Amino acid sequence: MAVTEFSQDQLDEIYTFAVDLGRKAGEMLLASIERRIGDGDNQFEEKDSSVDIVTQTDEDVETFIKTAIHDKYPAHKFLGEETYAKSQSRKYLINEHPTWCVDPLDGTVNFTHLFPMFCVSIAFLVNHRPVIGVIYAPFQDQLFSSCANRGAWLNEKRRLPLIRNPSIPPLPPNAPRQCIFSCEWGKDRRDVPDGNMHRKVESFLNMAAEAGGRDGKGGMVHGVRSLGSATLDLAYTAMGSFDIWWEGGCWEWDVAAGIAILLEAGGLVTTANAPLDPMTAPIEDFRLGSRLYLAVRPAxxxxxxxxxxxxxxxxxxxxxxxxxxxxxxxGA
Amino acid sequence: MAVTEFSQDQLDEIYTFAVDLGRKAGEMLLASIERRIGDGDNQFEEKDSSVDIVTQTDEDVETFIKTAIHDKYPAHKFLGEETYAKSQSRKYLINEHPTWCVDPLDGTVNFTHLFPMFCVSIAFLVNHRPVIGVIYAPFQDQLFSSCANRGAWLNEKRRLPLIRNPSIPPLPPNAPRQCIFSCEWGKDRRDVPDGNMHRKVESFLNMAAEAGGRDGKGGMVHGVRSLGSATLDLAYTAMGSFDIWWEGGCWEWDVAAGIAILLEAGGLVTTANAPLDPMTAPIEDFRLGSRLYLAVRPAxxxxxxxxxxxxxxxxxxxxxxxxxxxxxxxGA
Structure with a gap:
């Protein structure tokens, strides 16, 4: 039982705090964009490159979130993307203690190019389990949030998944047909014959090809989507928009909040890598530090x-x- | 000169009408989603499948737009996706007459799955040239619009492209490196050795792979994005978010409004298929009926x-x- 050391009242209070934090952090991201767009009375300074501004924003937002958490909950641990990236270790650092796992800016490439699919991602974990998640995409004002036993929500008013009346639809009988498949090309672009890029593309092709194609592997999915944000991929899976998300290479701060929201909405998360007998092996629970994820929408x-x-x-x-x-x- | 038979005042009036039409059509799309989500007092009817509702919405929105245009401008021609799809001909029907080219719902798969990347697309053409474009994505309340000589806009207040101060950035010196590359998997998923799906994937791989990889073709783009809406791909290229969009298989109603907006923002549109000597051949202007497009952002x-x-x-x-x-x- 992940959350027994916290009462529901305590979790609710932490949730309210996290949502407020997410909104304020999102406003900082927007303010940074305003500075780059350069309105009349807020001139872009030529000496600042957009890369400098993005890096500075990333660090400023993480510092803001970290400070706010430390002031409010000094006993909680904090793990942020920026602080982690600066250390030399790549160890998995989350343990059973109450921990905040934060990505101040997910979808950095999108943010740099002003493509709206970027967000702040804030998760609260107890006993390795994400129990509160907040994802805020400020350019389109979409806030995804969840608290254990309280449901998952869009903008705090629409319950996730969106379609639930008369009931949440099952996965299609011939899935992955009729499914939207979400995946990312990622940063590993080495052109080596059996490298991750080629393995990914082979997998995408199998999912996309006509039924019967690819030696029987053709999945003929309804659509293939790549947004450039693992966090938002998970948010849209929780919303029911994406049926399947498959990914390798993410870090825990990319996915912790999204997993909290998806699980609370009724989704399933396991590992991207198939077991030896994929058709009969038990479906293992995800491991947050594994960097390998397969998520399926609520059903x-x-x-x-x-x-x-x-x-x-x-x-x-x-x-x-x-x-x-x-x-x-x-260590993972 | 495409627009000499219309005064700027006339075009401005048509533009205002088109923006209003786009917003109203977008509200119809949202109302259809509300019906599917099924709020308390607006129950989903079990006999309606979501596919029926989507088809009906598509037709209703096109009828609404067509009727409004006919009432206001009875002398103008109308070409809509739904009416075209019902005819047997696949001929290119646009000529020199003032013509409205409309997709009542672009990103139908997204709309069906409630992924927000869907929109209505309305273009006004004179002498084959899109001179007014309106794209409205109602779920995220993003309206992209343009009128000849009046600029291109986001939500009628932000000029496109967004980054323009102190000046619009040039394409990177080592493009396609540092670029966001937008592309779609499309509907042609035949698993034939040299079919469109395999040609597309080979092209995506070349653009994505490390520099020097793929026998020197590796483009090492900054990101690969697939949204499932050609119209919004073009809108985000006009915004400056995507640097490059490459596609085959679209129809004129998918791209007419997006091309109007992109051109007015300062972008370039040509053909997806390289000429015999790609490094020296002249860059031909796009042909609206060609189903082959390559767009580059304003620079x-x-x-x-x-x-x-x-x-x-x-x-x-x-x-x-x-x-x-x-x-x-x-005929194209």
Missing amino acids: GPSLTETGRQSQERTVREVWRRVRELEYTRP | GPSLTETGRQSQERTVREVWRRVRELEYTRP
Whole structure:
């Protein structure tokens, strides 16, 4: 039981604090963009390159969040992308203590180019388990949030997933057909014959190709989407917009808040790499530090399956179409 | 000169009408989503499948737009995606007459899955040239619009491209490096050795791979993005968020408004298929009915190049990395 050391009242209070923090951090991201766009009375300074401004914003927002958490909850641990990136270690540092896991700016490339798919991501974990998640994409004013036992929400008013009346739809009977498949090209672009880029593209092709194609692996998904933000990929999976998200190479701050929201919405998260027997092996729970994730959207029952059964069936159909990815880290 | 038969006052009036029409059509799309989400007092009817609702919405919105245009400008021609799709012909029907070219719902798969990247697209053309464009993505309340000689705008208040102070940045000197490359997997998923899907994926790989990889074709772009909406791909290229958009298979209603906006913002549009000598051939103007497009974002001068020179250099660097796509149509 992940959250027994916190009462629901305590969690609710932490949730309210986290949502407020997310909104304020998002406003800082927007203010940074205003500075780059350069309105009449807020001139862009030529000496600042956009890369400098982005790096500075990233650090400023993390410092703001870290300070606010330390002031309010001095006993909690803090793990942020910027502070982690500056250390030499790549160890997985989360333990059973109450921990905040924060990415001040996910989708940095999008932010640099002013493509709206960027966000701040704030998760609160207890016993390794993300129990509160807040993702705020300020350019489009979309706030995704969740608190254990309280549901997951868009802008604090729409419950996630969005379609739930008369019930949340099951995964399609012929999934991955009719599914939107979300995936990212990532940063590992080495052109080596069996490197991650080629394994990913082979997997994308299997998911996209006509049914019967690719030696029976063709998944004929309804659409393939790449947004450039793992965090928002997970948020849209929780919303029910994406049916499947498959990824390797992320870090825990990229996914912790998204996993909290997706799980609270009723989604499933496991590993990207298929077990030896993908059609019968147990569906293992995700490991936050594994850098390998496969997520399936919330699902309700059909006449013949529970929602969970339709999710597990979909996981297996993905596993049998994707290649094993190679992302390792010390201690994970 | 495309617009000599219309005064600027007339175009301004048509533009105001088109923006109003776009907003109203977008509200119809949102209302349809509300019906599917099913709030307490607006129950989802079990007999309606989401596919039926989407098709009905598509037709209703097109009828609404067509009727409004016919009432206001009875002498203008109308070409809409829904009416075209129902005819047997696949001919290119736009001629020199003042014509409205409309997609009531672009990003239909996204709309079906409630992924926010869907929009209404309204273009007004004179002498084959898109001179007014309106794209409205109602879920995130983003309205992109342009009128000949009046500039291109986000939500009627931010001029496009967004970054323009002290000047619009040129394309990077080593483009496509540092560029965001936007592309779509599309509907042609036949697993034939030299089919469009495999040609596209080979092209995506060339653009993505490390510099020096892929026998010298590696483009090492900053990011690869697939939104599932050609119209919004173009809108974000006009905004400056995407540097390059490359696509085959679209129809004129998918791209007419986006091209109007991109051109007015200062972008370049040509053909997706490279000429025989991509590094020296003239950069031909786009042909609206060609189903083959390559767009580059607006660009300002550097110390050594005009903005147009940096765009043309980028076009050639894309052409030498992409495969020829096969999309044909009668009469185009």
